[in-house]
Amino acid sequence: MDLVSAIKTFVKVAQCGSFSAAAQALNRTQPAVSRQVSALESHLDMRLLNRSTSQVALTEEGLMLLPLATELLSCAESLLEATRHRNQEAVGHVRLAAPAPFGLHLSTHLGRLLSQHPGLSVELLIQEQSPDLIGDGIDIEVRAGVVSDSDLIARCVGSTSGLLVAAPAYLARMGAPTSLEELGRHECITHRRGGYDSTWWFMTKQGPLAVPIHARLQANNAEAVHRAVLNGFGIAMLSHLTAGPDIGSGRLVQLLPEYPARRFPIHVVYHARQHVPKRIRTVVDFVIGLLGDDPAMAVDDWLLS
Known part of the structure; x- marks a missing residue:
């Protein structure tokens, strides 16, 4: 039983003074209104209305319940209004x-x-x-x-875009790699997300290629890797969001741009x-x-x- 709907029907019958008038006001049939009030009485285990062929009258219990029922309906309407507001506006x-x-x-x-x-x-x-x-x-x-x-x-909404970079100070000291194979001889800084990260992935004409690297420094935070590479310690793979401004200002240099980093999906x-x-x-x-x-x-x- 829909308790709120049944209470609303009871209140309407009490206000109208008859089942037929309440049915008309609620745009329902009289038997349906009568059945819902009877179901409410059964649920509460009390008689709320005395019925006759010509009219209905509230019992003592009905008189007691009516103001409480009216207040409950008012609270329910306020709740629905607040819910509608939250569904229409981004609130919370x-x-x-x-x-x-x-x-x-x-x-x-x-x-x-x-x-x-x-x-x-x-x-x-x-x-x-x-x-x-x-x-x-x-x-x-x-x-x-x-x-x-x-x-x-999980909605796939984009893909990662990593850039291989190093600071000018590191390149002045160690030189720049001219091939992916040379990365294994350089000092690398890796972002450790799980176990030991000893491989970087690149895209080639033949498809994805795993390149072994020597990670002299690892960090479990991308910003820590960013700061270490800016300080000239080694080569790192950074998000374009992080590395882009530094490349533009000359603080970092992009390496081997002909071999882009393998892209991975980004989900919301x-x-x-x-x-x-x-x-x-x-x-x-x-x-x-x-x-x-x-x-x-x-x-x-x-x-x-």
């Missing part, structure tokens, strides 16, 4: 997790999103490892690589729900739009196959 708090390069990129643009939606707030979490969305209370994650959890919605991941709140949809759409504005992160066709 969103926890958004992202790896360092894209998270830092996001931080420079989120002000635009928040200015467009005064009722929205965002908590940006810079995380190198994928979080437990439910356990950590994360609403949305930007994730590079494959998403295998079938309980999550969130909980699999039938009804996604407006606040979540708004942030997801903003992230997708931000990725779409950067041609370097366009989705490669093979990533969608």
Whole structure:
């Protein structure tokens, strides 16, 4: 039984003074109205109305229940109105997790999103490892690589774009590699996401190529790798979001541009729900739009196959 609907029917009958008038006001049949009131009485285990062939009258219990029922309906309408408002406007708090390069990129643009939606707030979490969305209370994650959890919605919205770089100071000391094979003889700085990272992947005319490297320095944070390569310690593979401005200013030099880094899919991941709140949809759409504005992160066709 729909309890709120049954209470609404009871209140209408009490206000109208008859089942037929209440049925007309509710655009329903008289038997349907009568059955719903009877179901409510059965549910509450009390008689609310005395019936006769010509009229109905509230019992003592009905008189007691009527003001409470009216107040309950008012609260239900307020709840529905608030829900409609939240569905129409992006209102509430969103926890958004992202790896360092894209998270830092996001931080420079989120002000635009928040200015467009005064009722929205965002908590940006810079995380190198994928979080437990439910356990950590994360609403949305930007994730590079494959998403295998079938309980999550994962939308492939872009692809990574890495650049092989070194500082001028390092190149003055060690020289620049002229081939991928020479990378094994250079000092390399790697971003360690799991186990020991001793391989970099590049795209060649023959397809993806794994190149062994010698990692003199490892860090589990992309910004730490960025700072180390700027300081001239070695060669690193950085996101174009991180390395691009430094290449433009001369602080870093791109190496072997004829061999681009292998690209991996970027997903926007969130909980699999039938009804996604407006606040979540708004942030997801903003992230997708931000990725779409950067041609370097366009989705490669093979990533969608």
